[in-house]
Amino acid sequence: MQTMLMNIAENLRAVAARIDAAAQRAGRSVRLVAVSKTKPAADIAQLAALGQRAFGENYVQEALGKQRELLLKGTGVVRPRLNQLRPLIEWHMIGPLQSNKAREVAQHFDWLQTLDRARLIAPLNRLRPEDAPPLNVLIQVNIDDEASKSGCAPDAIEVLAAAVAAAPRLTLRGLMAIPAPADHARRAHAFARMRELYESLRASHPRIDTLSMGMSDDFELAIAAGATLVRVGSALFGARE
Numbered sequence: 001m002q003t004m005l006m007n008i009a010e011n012l013r014a015v016a017a018r019i020d021a022a023a024q025r026a027g028r029s030v031r032l033v034a035v036s037k038t039k040p041a042a043d044i045a046q047l048a049a050l051g052q053r054a055f056g057e058n059y060v061q062e063a064l065g066k067q068r069e070l071l072l073k074g075t076g077v078v079r080p081r082l083n084q085l086r087p088l089i090e091w092h093m094i095g096p097l098q099s100n101k102a103r104e105v106a107q108h109f110d111w112l113q114t115l116d117r118a119r120l121i122a123p124l125n126r127l128r129p130e131d132a133p134p135l136n137v138l139i140q141v142n143i144d145d146e147a148s149k150s151g152c153a154p155d156a157i158e159v160l161a162a163a164v165a166a167a168p169r170l171t172l173r174g175l176m177a178i179p180a181p182a183d184h185a186r187r188a189h190a191f192a193r194m195r196e197l198y199e200s201l202r203a204s205h206p207r208i209d210t211l212s213m214g215m216s217d218d219f220e221l222a223i224a225a226g227a228t229l230v231r232v233g234s235a236l237f238g239a240r241e
């Protein structure tokens with residue numbers, strides 16, 4: 001690929017077409033979250049102007065900087081406050097959440113995809129502004145990476161889910177995972193296990209609707225296995241430094 005000529009509008013069309021084809025094969029609709037970490041606000045504005053709605057960021061301060069920049073530039077794609085009905089961008093926090101950032105996430109994001117411990121639930125619930133819709137929450141599961149500190153153990157999902165569901169300012173939407181880099185077969189196995197965990201959670205929480213898994217390298221595999229939401233960065237914006 002010619003990096004110099006990388007055209008993110010073209011990339012969006014190509015990725016969206018691949019997602020649609022995989023979703024059709026799977027018989028399910030699939031959402032795209034464009035992962036914009038390390039990329040400039042101008043790239044977000046460009047994709048948002050083309051109709052891309054959901055953006056994922058890993059670092060709270062970086063995300064807030066871009067939100068401010070988009071607001072100041074008057075691009076029309078960012079709301080001054082979450083309650084204002086100019087939906088346009090939906091912000092997803094997809095990085096590990098430190099306790100001291102709970103306030104910013106509660107105030108400035110629409111989704112938190114990385115909830116993995118119970119003690120974040122009360123602060124998020126308390127700090128979510130009254131005039132904003134409830135914060136959408138995915139529980140991050142450490143599916144196969146023993147070394148990673150992110151994500152809860154599979155057997156901790158039910159207890160966490162019950163606590164999120166009981167918090168009035170949070171809405172439990174489902175599960176998220178970042179399988180460790182591995183060969184095709186091992187990744188497929190991790191995705192299949194996530195699908196099982198998701199289906200079993202759905203038995204006790206029938207309204208959940210989101211299984212977030214799959215990135216630039218493996219989103220088609222993830223969709224075939226059951227993903228309803230994929231998080232794609234480099235295939236849209238080009239490689240990160």
Ligand SMILES: *Cc1c(COP(=O)(O)O)cnc(C)c1O
Nearest residue numbers: 035094215216231232233234235
């Ligand atoms: C960076 C990141 C992505 C996107 O990765 P790409 O390989 O660039 O598509 C997806 N999910 C999470 C949690 C990430 O940190």
